[in-house]
Amino acid sequence: MNEINFRQKTSKLDKSDKAPIFLEFYHDAQVLVYATGEKCQLSEWDAEKQKFRRSMAGY
Incomplete structure (x- = not known):
């Protein structure tokens, strides 16, 4: 089975x-x-959802 993270x-x-x-x-x-x-930045990454947070500049 394939998986992407x-x-x-x-x-x-x-x-x-x-x-x-x-x-x-x-x-x-x-x-x-x-x-x-x-x-x-570490605070701009949501590890659980595997995507950038909306608070990141340029989102």
Whole structure:
């Protein structure tokens, strides 16, 4: 069964305290991790809903 998740990697914070967003695709016990090129503050990411919060500038 296929599954797609978006995750914020908090271990990769840059100097402005922004963390990158990664797409994770699961298929037959294999994982493909793709960098989306998007970054945001920890407070601007909703991990449960896997999306940006509406309070983020430019939403």
